[in-house]
Amino acid sequence: MLVTFKIPETSEPGSRFPLEVARDHDIGSNTAQEYRISPKSKLFSVSYGSRSNGDKYLDLVLDRPLDREEEAEMGFSVIAVDGGSPPRSGTIEISIIILDANDNAPIFTQDRYIGRIMENMPEGSVVLTVLATDQDAGVNGDISYQLSLEVGQSDSAFVIDPITGEIKLRKPLDFEAAERHEMSVRATDGGGLSAICKVLVEVVDVNDNVPELVVSSFSSPIPENTVPGTVVALFSVRDRDSGANGKISCALEDQLSFSLRPAYKNYYELVTVSALDREEMPQYILSVTAADAGSPPLTSTQTFTVDISDVNDNAPVFNQTSYTMYVRENNVPTVFVGAISAGDADVGLNAKVTYSLAPEQGAERPSCSCISVNSENGHVFVLRPLDYEHLRQTEVTVSACDAGSPPLRANVTVRLVVLDENDNAPLVLYPAQDGSPASSELVPVWAEAGYLIGKVVAVDADSGQNSWLSYHLLRATDPGLFSVAVQSGEVRLRRPVTERDSVKQKLVVLVRDNGKPPLSATAALSALLLKDFSDVRLPHSSPAPEDQDGSLTTYLIISLVFVSLLFLISSAVFVARKACRRKELEAGHVLYGADNLQSGLADAAAAGTLPRAYCYEISLTTGSGNSEFKFLRPILPSLPPQHCVSFTYLIICFSSFTAISYRL
Incomplete structure (x- = not known):
């Protein structure tokens, strides 16, 4: 037989739990006389006997306090023994179930929990788990957890699972805002008993903050004559991270004109290091990069735009x-x-x-x-x-x-060049056009075609093509008898003179320049066609005195001496030049007699100096005493023999001198 007792563990020692007494059909001493527990129990004993009314009783007595947490259930046997001989016994089985009482508060496994978590962990991440135990059972052993905020905290970044005790993130952490978080966790069982533990969450810094540059002063623009070493900007750097993540270094991108130098603590100066030239670089864009020592490193860049102001250092x-x-x-x-x-x-x-x-x-x-x-x-x-x-x-x-x-x-030089305009007409120099009676050119009737009668000489004050002169026969008594060289202005016979030609010929030569429009002038010439020059009577002449003959001889002698002197000087120069060149003199260049004279004249004519051999002679008309040089072939017989010889010799010497000079 099994008897079960459910005894609260709060039962006091001495508490009795009645049992039914053993029944024995015998009587007297053969009935049940003694009860005992087997095996013997430390907590329980049996008490039996008779009451005052004669009823027997049997109680299970609690000798010591119960503790369900030590032994929740137990079992033993109660044996009843009669007084017969031999004695007989009977047994009942006792099962003791100790009912739990909420006599144990929850107990945390640690009095202080410490957790570490990276500040960049996402929401919902488990920081740590707290654990509390309760030796009670049932509802008394059911534990729930609650977070308690510290004083001064209005909102917690953590939340705890009331059943499992897991502490999780409810929002991101920031190491720079709080390096650690302290909180209390309360564990409460079903009976209302509770326990408290401390939780410390340390936030591990992550390199999540870029360095910051704070500009204290900045000067822009700066003059281009700023001396090297001038401070342009002053700034400080900081990083909210810690450790290596907060260690900052600054660098200036490639720039030859500026540099960085530490000032004090976390301050840096941006200074000039070389002369500036606005004309080469009017503006500098400087980039300062601050980098921390985290892994990976974070950087930030501050840009300084430095304008260079002009200084008057460049001349026009x-x-x-x-x-x-x-x-x-x-x-x-x-x-x-x-x-x-x-x-x-x-x-x-x-x-x-x-x-x-x-x-x-x-x-x-x-x-x-x-x-x-x-x-x-x-x-x-x-x-x-x-x-x-x-x-x-x-x-x-x-x-x-x-x-x-x-x-x-x-300074610069400006040259002004005046361009010529055709504003000057040609000016005739010969024959003179001053209004005085024009002299007549003497032309022998035996003159051939091409005979040179005279030459018109004109100039033009203009320049270039405005001064290029051309000569044209404008009018003539007999236009077919004369021709005018366009370039030189020489007037020549176009054909031989005939008996039908008038003795007195008049010509008008037009001189025209090459300007636009062209300007022109005219020159008037007269020509006399004569058979014998001795009969010429020139107008406006006066009789020569008797001593005119002696004066002419004197002039001829002086001219001869002058020409001879020139000849000697020219010969000396010629000999000196030949000696310097170490060449022998050619015999044909020295005149020793009449034979040599002819060859010299021929050479000169061939060279082009004297295109036609002419003799120059003076003709004195009978009675008039006037003289004039003309172009003649024979020596005029009208001169006295001594005059003719002297003048002829003068002409020959002059021609020889001219030929020799040309060959020199």
């Missing part, structure tokens, strides 16, 4: 080293002839260029008052009409000056 520069401008003569006043231009590499007022005429230095080049320069745009004007025949070119110095302080200037 002309776009040409010199200028040549042209103006036609007889120009209208204030005519534009060209422009000069100068550039300045500076900016603003430093680059504003004005132009002016620079004063001439020295007296070797007087200043020209006919040129003006516009101060704003450099346009060059000629103020008054110019005359090519008086001024062909002039030079002025133009100065370009900027508006800087102090101003810088540059």
Whole structure:
């Protein structure tokens, strides 16, 4: 038989739990006399006997306090023994179930839990798990967990699972905001008993913060003449991370004109290291990079835009080293002839260029008052009409000056060339056209075609093609008898003279230049066709005195001496030149007699100096005493023999001297 008792563990010692007494059909001493527990129990004993009314009883007595946590269930037997002989016994089985009482509070496995978590862990990540145990059973042993915030915390980044005790993230952590979090966890059983533990969560820093650059001062623009070492910017760097993640280094991208240098603590200075030139680089874009020592490293970049302000360090520069401008003569006043231009590499007022005429230095080049320069745009004007025949070119110095302080200037030479206009008609020099009676050219009737009668000589004050003169026969008494060389102006016979030709011929030669439009002039000539020059009577002549004959002889002698002297000098020069060249003199170049004279004249004629052999002789008409040189072939017989011989010798010497000079 099994008897089960459910005894609360809170039962006090001495508590009795009644059992049914053993029944025995015997009577007297043979009935049940004794009860015992087998095996013997430390917690229970049996108490039996009779009551005052004679009823027997049997109690199971609790000798000691129960502890379900030590032994929740137990079993033993109660044996009843009678007093017979031999004794007989009976047994009942006792099962003791100790009912739990909430006599044990939850107990955490650790008084202090410490957890470490990376600050970049996502929401819902398990930080750690707390564990509390309760020796009670049932509801008394059911534990739930709650987080308790520390003082001063309004919101927790953690949440705990009330059943499992897992502490999880409910929002991202930030090491820079809080390096660790402290909290309390309470464990409560079903009976209301609880326990508390401390939880410390350490946040592990992650390199999640880029370095920061904080600019304290920055100067821009800076003048281009800033000395090296000038501080342009002052800035500090910081990183909210810790350890290597917060260790910062700064670097300036490739830049030769600027550098970084540490100032104090986490401050750096951006300074110039070389001379600046705005004309080469008007603006610098400087990039400063700050990098931490994390893995991987994080960087941030600060850009400084440094403008370079201009200093007047560049003088104006002309776009040409010199200028040549042209103006036609007889120009209208204030005519534009060209422009000069100068550039300045500076900016603003430093680059504003004005132009002016620079004063001439020295007296070797007087200043020209006919040129003006516009101060704003450099346009060059000629103020008054110019005359090519008086001024062909002039030079002025133009100065370009900027508006800087102090101003810088540059000079350039401007040459003004006056272009010729065909404003001058040809001027006839021979024959003279001054209104006096023209002299007549004497032409022998036996003259052949091509005979040279005379030559018109004219000049033109213009230049270039404006001064190229051409000669044309405009009118003549007999146009078919004469021809005029277009280029040289020589008047020659076109055909031989005939008896039908008039003795007195008049010609008008037109001299024309090559300008556009052409200008012209005329020259009048007279020619006399004569058989014998001795009968010529020239008008407007006066009788020569009787001593005219002696004067002419004296003049001839002086002329002969002069020609001889020239001949000797020319011969000496010729001999000296030949001696220097170490060549022998040619015998044909020295005149020793009449035979040599003929060969010399032939050589000269062949060389082109004397295209036709002419004898020059003076003819004195009978009674008049007047004389005039003419072109004749024979020696005139009208002269006295001594005069004729002397003058002939003079002509021969002159011709020989001319031939020798040509060959030299």
